[in-house]
Amino acid sequence: MRYWPRLIAGTIVGCCFLHFAAPTMPARQKGPEIKLEPCRVAALNEEARCGKYDVYEDRDTRTGRKIALNILILPTLASKPAADPVFYLEGGPGVSAVNTARSGGRKALINKLRAERDVVFVDQRGTGQSNPLKCDFVRDPDDMAAYFSSALTYDTLTQCRDKLEKVANLTLYTTPIAMDDLDDVRAALGYDKINLYGGSYGTRAGLVYIRQHGDRVRSAVLEGVTPTNHKLPLHFAEGVQNALTRLFDDCAADPACHKAFPDLKSDFSKALEALDKGPINVESYNPIKKQAQEISMSRGAFMEHVRFLLYSPELMTYLPLAIHQSSQGDYGGLATLGFVFDRQVLTLIHQGMAFSVLCAEDAPFITEDEIKRVTGGTYYGDWSVRRSLSACKQWPRGKIPANYSEPVKSDVPVLIVSGEIDPVTPAPIAAEAARSLTKSRQIVGRSWSHGSSSDCVNGLMADFIARASAAGLDASCMDKITRPSFFTGEVALAPSGHPAGTLTTTYEGVLVIASQKLRLVLHLFKSPDQQYTAALDSPDQGASGLAVDVVTVKDGALHFEMKAIGASYDGKMSSDGSGFEGEFKQGPTTAPLAFKKK
Secondary structure (H helix, E strand, O other), X not given: OEOOXXXXXOOXXXXXXXXXXXXXXXXXXXXXXXXXXXXEEOOOOEEEEEEEEEEEEEOOOOEEEEEEEEEEEEOOOOOOOOOOOEEEEOOOOOEOHHHHHHHOOOHHHHHHHOOOOOEEEEOOOOOOOOOOOOOOOOOOOOOHHHHHOHHHHOXXXXXXXXXXXXXXXXHHOOHXXXXXXXXXXXXXXXXXXXXXXXXXXXXXXXXXXXXHHHHHEEEEEEEOOOOOOOOOOOOHHHHHHHHHHHHHHHHHHOHHHHHHOOOHHHHHHHHHHHHHOOOEEEEEEEOOOOEEEEEEEOHHHHHHHHHHHOOOHHHHOOHHHXXXXXXXXXXXXXXXXXXXXXXXHHHHEOHHHHHHHHHHHOHHHOOHHHHHHHHOOOOOOOHHHHHHHHHHOOOOOOOOOOOOOOOOOEOOOEEEEEEOOOOOOXXXXXXXXXXXXXXXXEEEEOOOOOOOOOHHHHHHHHHHHHHOOOOOOOOHHHHHOOOOOOOOOEOOEOOOOOOOOOEEEEEEEEEEEOOEEEEEEEEEEEOOOOOEEEXXXXXXXXXXXXXXXXXXXXXOEEEEEEHHHOEEEEEEEOOOOOEEEEEEEEOOEEEEEEEEEO
């Protein structure tokens, strides 16, 4: 049966309720104090320490407006903590580091880092609660149509600029200035040396910090490297081209995917050819409003949302089906997938800060010859880079150091993590950056993308920081990371017959993701020989009797998997024995789900 995976309702960060021992703060060097107060991190169900630190917006004149930098420290789990913490640098540009901590984002990695050290989160100027610079390109976040129109065209850019200029000098929110802020925070907290973790744009921030304050850096992990000479978004065209080529090749090599979509590359070309004639009005399903909605699909919107889906191997599992449907004139599936991803990302990014970075550090150095050479003949084309250049003509341009675009040179130990299928920070770009980092090591995952995560890589990054050296670091586990199975649209039905004496227990639950609610009904079958099988119903989607591939019930814990749709559940029996409480995961989405016995 055909079954579009509407259970995917966005890139939601899952929560985990853990309780750790009272935090022990490491000894610090003497320095100006930041008053840190206990603060609750609900997503982790534990105490952190929070505070503010004032810096001048204009660091050169040291006059005028001040910015209260927002700080959160997740304390180490060690009884004898190391004196050098990890400073966590977020991506975007424009994402709040403190919000990542508060939401439980990258929980698995962060907890590994906390095994020996504090992890410090500072909202970079212009993000989070550090004088946030947000633009309202989408007035109603649940309006699907806006993500295919105003959110892409920046129709209200001048209004955003005029609004933000009342509260900020937009030329003073560049990376070099922000990294001097960060060093002020380091000194005020009393740390002599620190370690850095940076992901995506956070890698650029990390490299700039190393250039300006390398004597304060013990080690650095850079995941998805965006160096200072990587002109955003110029090279997106090359990255997307490579990621799509791998997608087509991997689908062709997968028997089930090849059978369902024998010529995926031609399907993709056919979908683009129709859009080359002009935008197409598309009826798609809005999973937030739970209703059909018409959107206008242009070639640029199509390619931008394809790029988003290429970030995650889990999301990529649905791309072949979405591409095939698009080739037949049905762009609705891709629109739904792109919307739920875009909706989550757009709420995280402070676009005003992003423009202040990109319009000072990238756009001024992109030439017409480069645009033609880099984007020519690619699927992605030049629309995104030209959109950025046009926007930057309307945005104040900050000053950056004369040597800004030169490679960062350093002997700080650096671990670089890259992916062969990363559409925006491809491995060759990171390899170039590594040449001037004399104590660096790059590890590359064949099936690793921009939004990938795994216990293997989290462990490698934590181990590297623990030893501040790549010597002896065994990265072989990365070779074992493979793509999840492609979703072809075929979902098997569970067997309708069961052996005599089989016990059936039915549980009901409601999955809540953002504002979307989906009823789920789990039928658990226990055969006379104590073997478990199961079937799942999704009444709100008109689906029933869906096959569950793996079921285990042991020691009060329930685990099941539905491999065809990339879903799984892990729960523990409630204290009164009436059901299970746990988490449902599908692709990158994790949400709490309690099943109650019917």
